[in-house]
Amino acid sequence: MLGQIDAEIKERGGIEAYQSASTQGQTSKRGGDSSKKLVEWLQSDTYKEKLENVNALEIGCLSPRNFISTCGIFTDVTRIDLNSQDALIMKQDFMERPLPQDESEKFNLISCSLVINFVPSPKERGEMLIRMTKFLKSPKNGMSTLFMVLPLPCVANSRYFDNDRFLAIMKYLGFHQTFYYEANKVAYWLFDWNGKRNSGTKFPKKELHSGSSKNNFCITIS
Numbered sequence: 001m002l003g004q005i006d007a008e009i010k011e012r013g014g015i016e017a018y019q020s021a022s023t024q025g026q027t028s029k030r031g032g033d034s035s036k037k038l039v040e041w042l043q044s045d046t047y048k049e050k051l052e053n054v055n056a057l058e059i060g061c062l063s064p065r066n067f068i069s070t071c072g073i074f075t076d077v078t079r080i081d082l083n084s085q086d087a088l089i090m091k092q093d094f095m096e097r098p099l100p101q102d103e104s105e106k107f108n109l110i111s112c113s114l115v116i117n118f119v120p121s122p123k124e125r126g127e128m129l130i131r132m133t134k135f136l137k138s139p140k141n142g143m144s145t146l147f148m149v150l151p152l153p154c155v156a157n158s159r160y161f162d163n164d165r166f167l168a169i170m171k172y173l174g175f176h177q178t179f180y181y182e183a184n185k186v187a188y189w190l191f192d193w194n195g196k197r198n199s200g201t202k203f204p205k206k207e208l209h210s211g212s213s214k215n216n217f218c219i220t221i222s
């Protein structure tokens with residue numbers, strides 16, 4: 001199966017063509033850049049007082065010209081991607097990024113838009129969420145916020161996952177939802193982190209919704 005997918009990617013122009021097509025999908029003409037929603041939320045009354053001297057980490061960055069980088073809110077945006085196509089995006093696997101040694105190496109905001117669904121297994125997706133908490137600044141030191149975007153079918157049409165399950169996992173990791181928006185094809189969340197990640201409870205894969213038309217998307221914490 002993997003061989004077949006690799007062959008198809010090659011036939012369509014390889015990973016560079018894929019990244020380039022995804023980047024073009026983000027241009028405003030194509031209605032793409034999800035960080036527009038993030039910036040709209042950050043400019044609301046809930047956040048506008050907290051925006052002094054804030055930095056951001058964009059995981060899975062396709063363009064340094066996205067709204068998150070051009071809005072002028074962040075003093076600094078660190079951009080990483082597994083397959084960087086731009087000198088301003090560091091080629092790096094977030095799961096391999098060295099853990100911060102102190103607060104100065106952490107971020108006020110992490111953006112993770114349409115990335116978790118890219119991660120191969122439910123277990124690795126859960127590990128990625130846990131790892132994000134290690135990169136967020138303590139809420140005592142200002143804004144400590146996570147922007148998440150997933151394809152809507154991940155929470156609206158999965159056999160093993162839905163929004164309630166996602167919010168239960170996020171709550172367990174110390175996150176509280178401040179904004180949510182459901183578009184036709186994608187769902188957006190903004191979460192504040194309280195600095196306290198729980199441990200002990202497990203979120204295994206279990207069937208929540210039955211039906212042959214359901215997909216198998218899932219995030220587990222073990």
Ligand SMILES: C[S@@+](CC[C@H](N)C(=O)[O-])C[C@H]1O[C@@H](n2cnc3c(N)ncnc32)[C@H](O)[C@@H]1O
Pocket residue numbers: 019022026034059060061062080081082083092093094095112113114115118119149
């Ligand atoms: C569908 S694109 C989405 C990009 C963009 N954030 C958006 O919202 O349109 C997913 C990107 O996530 C990147 N990605 C997936 N897993 C990653 C990881 N572990 N570390 C860094 N980037 C990752 C992929 O290389 C890909 O470019």
